[in-house]
Amino acid sequence: MAATLLIADQRYRATEALRSAISVLAYPIQYVVSLPVNGGRMLMESVTTRKEMMADNERLRAQNLLLKTRLQKFAALETENMRLRELLESSIEVGERALVADLLGVETEPSSRQVVLNKGTRHGVYLGQPVVDSDGVTGQITHVGPFTSTAMLITNPKHALPVQVNRNGIRAIATGGDGDALSLSFVPTNADVRVGDLIISSGLGGRFPAGYPVGEVKQVVRTPGVPFAKVTVMPSARLARTQQVLLLWPEERPRSVAGLNRPAINAE
Amino acid sequence: MPSTSRGWVIAATFLIALMLTALPLPPWAASWRPAWVAMVLIYWNLAMPERVGLAVAFAIGLLLDVMLSAPMGQNALALTTVSFVTVANHQRFRLYPVGQQAIIVGLLILLHQLLTFLVRQFLTLQKPDPVSHWFPVITSTMLWPWLFILLRDLRRRAQLN
Structure with missing residues (x-):
């Protein structure tokens, strides 16, 4: 029975509803566990001179x-x-609706590069929703429950993100790997990618909005005879240290920034 | 069922075990985290297999899967298998002195870790660490005597039989 579930989950993603239901039970546990962690942080904040x-x-x-x-x-x-x-x-489209979410201080599977957020379907969170922090793209939502959701970080080996080089618009796919770095797939050996180039999300694929910083090129290895260069990118988001992230709704315009003068586009 | 009203004691021990599992630790310590839930499950399997059996193991395993965002069924499979071996042999295991029991528990946790290792190795892209994945076997074995005494006293005080 468990083995059936395992296969159902891995192959067909059929268990999302079950997972969402059980996450209601798990939430109190996670909430209580994260209390001392968040409380300690609050204490540290309140005793600063x-x-x-x-x-x-x-x-x-x-x-x-x-x-x-x-x-x-x-x-x-x-x-x-x-x-x-x-x-x-x-x-x-410039600008999206955004919502600040706190990370719950709870453990997930060892070395699985996931984080648990304190916002769920009750706040409008949906599967595949992009997550960013103040410095760049953090990841996307992989499981949603009513009160909590789980986000996969961009360094997760399962994660792939369409990106482009900010300087010249060369497109590639950034995938997670074994370490804390990302690697770019499908960069031709002769492509103009240099160390220090800023990599931004390209918006292709329609899941992530375009133009958010993803990372900086750290290393480019070109091997003769191999069609693609090996490009290593350091993520610009503070994946391991961040406490708060932003959930984005790419299809919706922000309500608060509506006052900005944007004459031509609203006229039609 | 004379002791149904005291079932909350069992639930509370599982709750504490789940909390200890979710408690964030620094990375070096996290890999040494004992398999709390599996150990508590083994204890209740030994003490009262008619109340805490395979169904409980499966349910707790699912809850653990969701809590840890693991592949659905990974912990359910591991805990149910461990629980099956324990319940099938509970009369024998119960008679062993605590030291010998610890070794048996170590072997059961080894089985548990082996199952989770296989699942993650072959079904997910995140390969488990081949060395640190086995650390919980050591810590669980060492902690068993204390956990056993603690839970036994708790059970006697709550008059669960």
């Missing part, structure tokens, strides 16, 4: 100012980009 807080505040304010300034520029650029694309009669 006033001086540290002020320094932190100062730093964040400076960062905020910097980001705001850049955002102003981006808003102008976005409108300009839209207008140009309008002229070319193609349109891209």
